[in-house]
Amino acid sequence: MTDPWHTQGIAVVGAGVMGVGIAALALAHGVPVTLVDIDPARLALAPAAVRDQARIGALLRKLPAAGITAELRTSTSVTAVAGAAAVVEAVTELPDTKAKVLAEVSTVVSAGTLLATNTSAIPVGELAAATARPAELAGTHFMNPPYLIDAVEVVRGPDTGDAAMAALASLFAVLGRRAILVGDGPGFVSNHVLMRMINDAARLVTEGRAAAERVDEVFTACLGHRTGPLATADLIGLDNVVDTLAVLYDRTGEEAYRADAELLARVRAGNLGRKSGAGFYDYGSVS
Ligand SMILES: NC(=O)c1ccc[n+]([C@@H]2O[C@H](COP(=O)([O-])OP(=O)(O)OC[C@H]3O[C@@H](n4cnc5c(N)ncnc54)[C@H](O)[C@@H]3O)[C@@H](O)[C@H]2O)c1
Missing domain, CATH: 3.40.50.720 (NAD(P)-binding Rossmann-like Domain)
Incomplete structure (x- = not known):
């Protein structure tokens, strides 16, 4: 060709x-x-x-x-x-x-x-x-x-x-x-919406309202999503989620994008999601 x-x-x-x-x-x-x-x-x-x-x-x-x-x-x-x-x-x-x-x-x-x-x-x-x-x-x-x-x-x-x-x-x-x-703008369409959802879901886990599995199950079993927000965050990489939230917070000033404390703690501990073997879920091995 x-x-x-x-x-x-x-x-x-x-x-x-x-x-x-x-x-x-x-x-x-x-x-x-x-x-x-x-x-x-x-x-x-x-x-x-x-x-x-x-x-x-x-x-x-x-x-x-x-x-x-x-x-x-x-x-x-x-x-x-x-x-x-x-x-x-x-x-x-x-x-x-x-x-x-x-x-x-x-x-x-x-x-x-x-x-x-x-x-x-x-x-x-x-x-x-x-x-x-x-x-x-x-x-x-x-x-x-x-x-x-x-x-x-x-x-x-x-x-x-x-x-x-x-x-x-x-x-x-x-x-x-x-x-x-x-169109152009912080987070475009996907992450303008998805990142606040992931952050909010992480906050609910931190506050003890529901375990990560239950949060995701509401989205998959009740709302028909293919994956829940926390499994999605693990797939993206929690370090990348935190960096993306920082970009959004710096450019919009919206509290919804201020990264949840436990999310930050997981990243500091090296629990980055699938790529490190553990995040909101345990994967057993690095993928
Ligand atoms: N992970 C996802 O699901 C996803 C989805 C869509 C978009 N993105 C975006 O894609 C980009 C990469 O994300 P990722 O998940 O692959 O991250 P990653 O952490 O897996 O990989 C980033 C790579 O960039 C390299 N790097 C850093 N500085 C560099 C430099 N100066 N020169 C050359 N290489 C350098 C690092 O060594 C690393 O290998 C990010 O902007 C992220 O927001 C990620």
Whole structure:
């Protein structure tokens, strides 16, 4: 195939939960990926994690049956993104970290390269201001896991240009993703609503009104949700939830986003949810 995605490939910066998932999605669609992280230990785990996700995705008929059909390269240097047809930023949800990474990326890639931020809550316009060419940045809020959930909350910032939106549509066509376009602002749509719900649910557990299992059961058994807010928080990662709440609180001043004390205590204790083996629930092993 001669489109830029299959020939030049894409780069993903951040090899955590989401970066690995986005890389697996691209690789399974034949798109080469350069995966960048400052932590070499994360990069060392990535190839096996990507293969696992591609295998599970194929078994569930959510990804092509052939598995990984493109090359995965890894690097600890942002300069490795040069030459990619698009760069997806998926580093930790800390505004300064993201702004610094996007600023660096935008000086490394050539003009016209699509930049996408996978931020959970930081307004795209705010991050675009850190880049060399704000018109090239769009928000792509992939859900976890990216290979399973084919709808993506897409955010067009105040500066995002038509060319970037067209490039994103072309990339999504290759990856089999569906964009749900929403406006810019703290938490966009999903996390503006979800984060206050998770925080409130955590507070009810802290206050002893109900155990985590019962809180979630009300949502699953009574309201028909697929998962309850606390199981969802464990899947997201409680550290990421706390960082996202901080972004929302700093930008809105709304008390609903001030992180619950026990939620903060769980993160301080290293109980980050599924990825650490325990959060609101015990998982027995690290996933
Ligand atoms: N976890 C979810 O369910 C979820 C869903 C949607 C969006 N997000 C968003 O995706 C982004 C990543 O989240 P995650 O859950 O994968 O986090 P994570 O903690 O699993 O991974 C973050 C990665 O970023 C790396 N990193 C930090 N600073 C870096 C830098 N300067 N250069 C390169 N790499 C750097 C870290 O080493 C780590 O590997 C966040 O913005 C988060 O809010 C997360």
